[in-house]
Amino acid sequence: MLKINTGSAVPVYEQLKRQIRLGIVSGEYPEGHRMPSIRQLAAQLTINPNTIAKVYRQLETDGFLNSRSGSGFFVKLEKEHLSKTRKVLLSEIADEFISSAVQLGFTPEELIKTLSIKLERNPKNDKTK
Amino acid sequence: MIKLSNVTCGYGKNPVQSDISLDINEGEVVMITGPNGVGKSTLLKVLANILYPTAGTIEYGWPGTKDPRQLIGYLPDSLSIYKSMKVKDLAELHWGAFKVKPSPLPLLKEASIDWNSRIKDLSLGQKTIFHLSLILSTNPKLILIDEILHSVDPHLRNLALQTLVETMADTKPTVVMVNLNYNEVEHLIERVIFLTKDGILLNEKTEYLLENAKLLIAETPPGSANVLATRKNNGRKEHLVLPGEGEQMKLSDILTMLMGSTYQSQ
Numbered sequence: 001m002l003k004i005n006t007g008s009a010v011p012v013y014e015q016l017k018r019q020i021r022l023g024i025v026s027g028e029y030p031e032g033h034r035m036p037s038i039r040q041l042a043a044q045l046t047i048n049p050n051t052i053a054k055v056y057r058q059l060e061t062d063g064f065l066n067s068r069s070g071s072g073f074f075v076k077l078e079k080e081h082l083s084k085t086r087k088v089l090l091s092e093i094a095d096e097f098i099s100s101a102v103q104l105g106f107t108p109e110e111l112i113k114t115l116s117i118k119l120e121r122n123p124k125n126d127k128t129k
Numbered sequence: 130m131i132k133l134s135n136v137t138c139g140y141g142k143n144p145v146q147s148d149i150s151l152d153i154n155e156g157e158v159v160m161i162t163g164p165n166g167v168g169k170s171t172l173l174k175v176l177a178n179i180l181y182p183t184a185g186t187i188e189y190g191w192p193g194t195k196d197p198r199q200l201i202g203y204l205p206d207s208l209s210i211y212k213s214m215k216v217k218d219l220a221e222l223h224w225g226a227f228k229v230k231p232s233p234l235p236l237l238k239e240a241s242i243d244w245n246s247r248i249k250d251l252s253l254g255q256k257t258i259f260h261l262s263l264i265l266s267t268n269p270k271l272i273l274i275d276e277i278l279h280s281v282d283p284h285l286r287n288l289a290l291q292t293l294v295e296t297m298a299d300t301k302p303t304v305v306m307v308n309l310n311y312n313e314v315e316h317l318i319e320r321v322i323f324l325t326k327d328g329i330l331l332n333e334k335t336e337y338l339l340e341n342a343k344l345l346i347a348e349t350p351p352g353s354a355n356v357l358a359t360r361k362n363n364g365r366k367e368h369l370v371l372p373g374e375g376e377q378m379k380l381s382d383i384l385t386m387l388m389g390s391t392y393q394s395q
Contacts, residue, residue: 039295043294046317
């Protein structure tokens with residue numbers, strides 16, 4: 001379910017684009033999945049329909065969606081594109097992490113140390129399973 | 130395009146606003162905001178073509194239209210007319226006046242409004258929803274909404290906004306709203322017109338504001354910064370600069386800060 005974080009200074013256009021991209025890469029929206037119509041999503045989120053249209057068109061240009069005239073936007077998946085995008089997303093997450101930590105005055109060593117401790121403790125990361 | 134050229138408007142001898150020039154593009158969603166008593170509703174009445182400017186002109190750019198009011202859906206800030214009429218009679222009267230075919234009004238059921246109720250027995254919220262449904266049913270090219278939606282409870286207000294958004298997607302009308310709750314409409318509006326008693330203080334696209342309006346924390350802002358508003362927050366001075374360097378801001382924050390500054394300067 002797509003949501004807008006109203007407290008965020010990140011523009012809704014950007015928020016939506018990122019969420020849909022994440023949904024596609026994570027498999028939440030599988031190949032051929034029909035995206036909600038512009039009208040439906042705009043009404044649900046009280047967002048200008050033009051903004052939704054802009055997001056869909058951008059995702060189409062970026063190779064995540066296909067538009068079929070009259071019937072809407074559908075998820076498009078290409079393996080190579082997908083793996084490349086996963087790397088881009090990881091890099092973006094890392095950038096965000098680094099910039100907030102730097103803002104708080106932590107050193108690179110402290111970041112690496114915290115990250116490795118967290119990874120060790122994260123049950124999802126247990127390779128023995 | 131709707132074009133206001135050097136419009137002066139008001140009642141009696143004292144104009145509420147003078148020399149207002151304004152262009153509103155076809156299909157654009159605009160919010161007029163500003164402090165109380167500066168003439169926002171009056172300006173909306175001029176746009177609705179029910180109050181004529183005492184000087185200046187308004188053009189709608191709808192060739193072949195004799196009476197622009199046929200293409201305008203106007204939701205005023207008070208709806209006390211036709212108290213003793215029934216909902217269905219008023220709907221038929223409205224459709225007759227606008228020369229449109231009767232159509233279902235889906236919002237009525239959601240707002241528990243009975244087709245046979247008398248207008249005077251409806252709550253203010255129900256009256257507003259009814260009026261909005263009627264307006265949307267005539268397929269207007271221009272939708273004008275005054276502050277009235279404040280009187281509708283959150284559930285119905287959300288429903289009203291959703292219906293408005295659906296209409297925007299379906300028929301792409303031009304929409305001008307006055308002073309709605311910033312948080313509720315900040316992702317709907319494409320342009321903001323900030324009105325003060327001295328005229329238009331700001332007339333900018335939302336996109337431009339979000340990109341260029343910044344919150345600067347400094348005792349004295351640099352001389353190059355264009356400061357629109359200043360406030361004290363926890364002992365530090367915050368400035369709204371446009372354009373300038375500083376923290377990114379949400380539209381509702383920009384407008385709230387601007388609103389605050391108009392009160393300080395009085």
